[in-house]
Amino acid sequence: MITSSFTAPEEREKLFRAKKSLTILLTSISSDSHTWNLVFLQLLMEFYGHNVINLGCCVPDEEILDKCKMRKPDLVVVSTVNGHGYIEGNRLIKSIKNDTELRNIPIVIGGKIGIDGTNNNKHFSELMRSGFNAVFDDSGGITEFQKYITGLQTAISSNKRLGFSRG
Numbered sequence: 001m002i003t004s005s006f007t008a009p010e011e012r013e014k015l016f017r018a019k020k021s022l023t024i025l026l027t028s029i030s031s032d033s034h035t036w037n038l039v040f041l042q043l044l045m046e047f048y049g050h051n052v053i054n055l056g057c058c059v060p061d062e063e064i065l066d067k068c069k070m071r072k073p074d075l076v077v078v079s080t081v082n083g084h085g086y087i088e089g090n091r092l093i094k095s096i097k098n099d100t101e102l103r104n105i106p107i108v109i110g111g112k113i114g115i116d117g118t119n120n121n122k123h124f125s126e127l128m129r130s131g132f133n134a135v136f137d138d139s140g141g142i143t144e145f146q147k148y149i150t151g152l153q154t155a156i157s158s159n160k161r162l163g164f165s166r167g
C-alpha cells in the first residue's frame, strides 16, 4: 500500500528548486471506473506545482491520443486499479508509440496493474518493453514516482530526454 511518504521534505525541496513546472496529462484506462486514485494523484502533482489535466475514468484510447495531440503534455500518467491495467495499458502504449507525433512523450503507468497483488510485478517487463518509461505498483509506495517526476523535470529543464525504469 502507498504510505504517507509523499511529504518527504527533501523531494519537495528539490522540486521547488527545479525550474519548470510540468504539464501532466492524467488518465485511467477505458474499462476502469475508479476515480479516487485519480483525485489523489491530481492533488499530489498539483501540490508539487505541476499543471494537471485530469481526463477522469473510463477514457477510450482514441480520446487519450487526441488529448495528447491537443495539449502536448510533458508527461502522461496512467492510473489504474481495477486489474485490467496490464492488458489495456499494453494496448494503449502500443497505439501511442505507433503515432509519430506522440511517440516521444514520456508515459508511465501505476496502481494495481493486475489482479495478483504483489505478484503483479510479473507484468512490468512486458509493459516496459511495449514502451512505458516506468511502471509503479502501489505496493511500492509513492517515493519512486516522485523521484521520477523530479528527474524528468530536471531533464526537461536542461533539454534532455529521460527513460527511467523503476529501481
Ligand code: B12
Pocket (backbone or CB within 6 Å): 002, 031, 032, 033, 034, 035, 036, 037, 040, 041, 077, 078, 079, 080, 081, 082, 083, 084, 108, 109, 110, 111, 112, 113, 114, 115, 116, 117, 136, 137, 138, 142, 145
Ligand atoms: C471504491 C471502490 C470501487 C468503486 C469505485 C467508485 C469510484 N467512483 O471510484 C466501485 C464500486 C465502482 C468499484 C467497482 C469495481 N471494483 Co473496486 N474498489 C473500490 C475500493 C473499495 C476503494 C478504491 C479507492 O477509492 N481507493 C482510494 C484511492 C485513493 O486509492 P487507490 O485506488 O488504491 O489508489 C492508490 C494506489 O493504487 C496508487 N496509485 C493508483 N494509480 C497510480 C498511478 C501511479 C503512477 C502511481 C505512482 C500510484 C498510483 O495511489 C493511490 C493512492 O495511494 C477498492 C479496494 C480498496 N480498499 O482499495 C476496490 C478495488 C480497487 N476494486 C476492485 C474491483 C475488482 C472492482 C470491480 C471489478 C468489481 C466488480 N466485480 O464489479 C469493479 C470495477 C469497475 C470498473 N469498471 O473499473 C478490486 C481490484 C482488484 C485488483 N486490481 O487486484 C479492489 C482492489 C477490491 C478488491 N480487493 O478486490 N470499486
